[in-house]
Amino acid sequence: MDNKIPIPTIKRYPSYLRRLQSYQQKGMVNVSATYIANDLQLNPIQVRKDISLTGIEGKPKIGFAVDDLIESLTNSLGWNNTNDAILIGVGNLGRALMGYEGFSQNGFRIVGAFDKNPDIIGTEVNGITVMPLEKLEAYVIENRINLAIMTVPAKQAQTVAELLVKCGVIGIWNFAPVHIQLPEGIVVERTDLSSHFASLSEKMRRVMVDKKPGFRKGWL
């Protein structure tokens, strides 16, 4: 029935969407896959294939209607309706995420925030009053939350995650630098800064070794 769209493709969709929204603002009516590819420095064939997986139909020589393509991508991402999420751990990173306007366009919003620090509990961040961890369970159940963002210290991540699952959460976005073990059927997405940096520094090394022998060698 519905062919699964590969995760790598799904991950590129948000970039396409952002470009398209900018085209829309500029008043562009149609756009080709090649055009988007140029903008994002991607392979045109890849963009074409990615787009075709949404099921939209284009017109040879003309491309795709910008409005339609936005709708098509939004649907494929499941971002056409909004879901509620909570956030645990209101440190700097937690605060940054709570203030990130982009999320509203990503089909979800943070509706509750929790922390265990008495100094933070009760304060208001982006219009949300931080609640104590003790209230987590009741809140998740009552509001039927199934998505949680964890910005807690590494040491507490496993415990908090288990609590979340016990309450019925099925998706956890983990920013703590630890691998969490949870029962099957629970989805954990980890945003691991060290992993990203590892990739960046390796690429920098390659550039320096391959393209500029000797240049700034040993600096990174």
Added chain:
Amino acid sequence: MDNKIPIPTIKRYPSYLRRLQSYQQKGMVNVSATYIANDLQLNPIQVRKDISLTGIEGKPKIGFAVDDLIESLTNSLGWNNTNDAILIGVGNLGRALMGYEGFSQNGFRIVGAFDKNPDIIGTEVNGITVMPLEKLEAYVIENRINLAIMTVPAKQAQTVAELLVKCGVIGIWNFAPVHIQLPEGIVVERTDLSSHFASLSEKMRRVMVDKKPGFRKGWL
């Protein structure tokens, strides 16, 4: 000569390192690839292959010396010596990154921070006094910085990036939700929250459709 280690492998190394450090603290002397794989819920063959790419030699039945493996992974990641980086955009996210202790283990440290907001300039964050953007060029050149972290609003990202490259930066870690166009030879690593979330929500949808038909359907 030196076989390039694939980026996916490089990205897994930090997780291995973290596990190994915890083994070290527990006093473990040797560890097998299988053991690490179990801990991280990865395929043992994959871990074994990843490790072998560092060039370390293990002993059948015994595994690898924890200390040696840590050293080996650290070297492969280039994290054995420290590099200086600067950060542009001292908002909540910038602050969070400046306070992230993990980076010191990742072979780099943030030595300078810049912003254009007069209210922020001059304030101290994690022992670093925020400087005005005007001082960026002189600072980068004088301190021979080649890595910059950008936590600026999307609209400013391209301009700031160009300025950075002009000053001699060759690696940019971009947290702004835009694609930046730069000359070849400059490495840009983008940490795109929307992309991560797209992946997470797609996986949640799959779990709900595949494994629990009807269960909480339509919620995400």
Added chain:
DNA sequence: TAGATTGTTAATCGATTAACAATC
């Protein structure tokens, strides 16, 4: 019309996984 672009099938590429001999 001519030619740029779509849609789709086939070829390639690279990472993951399997297989298995060597060995402590």
Added chain:
DNA sequence: TAGATTGTTAATCGATTAACAATC
């Protein structure tokens, strides 16, 4: 010794890229 684990080559898998007919 027996068997768990390494090291390495081969098979598989899935994503990317190429090719090309269809078409506006």
